[in-house]
Amino acid sequence: MINELTPVQQDRLNEQKTRYTNKGFWLQLIFIACLILVPIVIPSFRVVDMVAKIMIMIVLVASYDLILGYTGILSFAHHMFWGIGAYSVALLFYHSTNPSAYLLIAAIIIAVALSFVLSLLLTMFSLRVQAIFFALLSLAVAEFALILSEQWTSLTMGEDGVNFPLPDLLSSASASGRMVTYYLILVISLFLFFLLMRFVQSPLGKVLRAIKDNEKRATAMGYKTLRYKIVPIVVGSCIAAISGILFALWLRFVDPKTVFSSGVMIFVLLMVIIGGLGTMWGSICGVVIIYLAQTWLPDLLKVGASLLPPHPIITGLAERWMLYFGIMFILIMLFFPRGVVGTIQKYLHEKKVAQLKK
């Protein structure tokens, strides 16, 4: 009898055989172990704070990569979904007299439902016309969300932001409040990240990749490409909302500037591009690079400025460190469009091809 396995089954069999001998698997385990150990080994709040924020951002950036990297559709409203999550948990806790942990589940449901409906509406209105309209419509809607959060003061407290009480388990009332929050963030972020990994490796993810490579070909093969494109947008937006909930829990404070301003979107874009579009691991890379740069760059610039004669323009150049991220963004787009992980993958691929040729 001839071999009846299809290529997909063959792939899966191979994967199952090498699952535990694979280097990547052990690397992932070590990575997770490090994350678990961080708050125990390093008691400094600054480090724990950064690691927690990095984990939250990784989920946000990875979910954005699902939209941009796997469908090629540009959304400028991703930070809006993030903000919806953050605000839903903040407002629920703020307006409830007795904050209990059940409200957290309610917040997740509300945030996911809102994001689901909104992202579905956005796609319904724009994608059927032209992919570019999604960028335009989402930009306008995100701006509207910023204005609403600033001006609908009876609900959102306006620009002052929401300073909300947390359930005892997570709040500073109990000594281990931060620790519990940290591990909650760790567990949920890990779950969401592996969910995203699973999503892009699923048959659906493969169809998406085919659509991105050549939409006409995918249509010719009988896939209804429009429907397939809607799925990652909706899933990505909902995951962003959950990431926003985690962010609000960690910060214990939400205001329009930190979640709804377009600067957040620029940061997410920068992280996705640096890491590499269409590579989930790239999002980890991008977030870590940008966070490290963000911690060191302002100090570095101040040192640089102190060497030069004092002039308003020079101090301005030193203070507005965001400028350099913008310039970096343009340069990367021009000369390095695959990002870090994408470039490494390309290099490995070329090496493999060269070896096979020999």
Next chain:
Amino acid sequence: MSSQTILSQENIRKNYGWLIVIGLCLLPLLKMKFDTYMTLTIAGLAFGMFIFLTAVGLSVIFGLMDVLNMAHGAFFAFGGYASYTVISKLGGFGWVDTGTTGQSWASFGLGILAAVVIGIILGFILERVIIKKVYGDHLKQILITMGSAYVLVEIIKIIWGPNDEQVLVPAAFDGSWIFGDVIITKYRVVAIAVGVLVLIIAQLILKKTKIGIIVRAGVENKEVVQAIGYNINKIFTGVFLVGAALAAIGGAMFSFNKLQVYPGMGDEQFIFAIIVVVIGGMGSIAGSFIGALMVGLAYNYVSFMVPPLALGIDIIIMAVILLIKPKGLLGQQ
């Protein structure tokens, strides 16, 4: 015969847009007093003109070359700041708020001129250095111009500081006319006149001159224009510069209306410009005009009644137009 029917169809399409504008104009009368209504309408029309000046370049640039220039709002902000710099210098000589009529017209003209110059310089740099490298790749264009917009706004913050700056108004444009209960701000009338003037000049250039015909043909089908032997890239650079200059003029004019300049002004305006371009149709100047009027009027009426929802009404109009006419009111069908 066939051209006749096309013409009449086009007429119907045009009237359709105007009917919506007029209908929208009259709707708020049900709820408010006549004098408030008039003030709001004039303010809305003037606001529409600022948006039109930004949107027209964006629309033609997209129509001609498929380039969505996200940095268009930055031209608007730079225009405002350039004119602010010139006006505050002239204010030091006493030309602006205390000068004669001639001096205030001259300072107004010089402010606009400064905006035009900086718009052209910035447009040239952006087009030649950055956008040229990513022709034909939508995603990269949007991302790169978005990054450029961000850098440009940061540069504004470095040069002029991150805070609002007060803008002087030339004496001849200050104050208002009063007819009975209706108060009409002088400057808004000037703004409306400039907007209409730009529309008429742009339409004349597009309809009557050779360059205009090439541009219109390019919007319709750029490959054919290239095949005939025109260098579409050069024409595109020209259109891009004109668009940037118009946005800068819009910014300068807006600064006199708002009485201040601030780094975020371009980003806010860009949102409206996008809505207008979607409503009016990519590549259509008349469409941008109609769209700008709709957006400006609706925004002003609603911001009087329910302030937080003002931008929402524009988004709703955009969504409805996307549903009924996906290519915009006057877009290429």
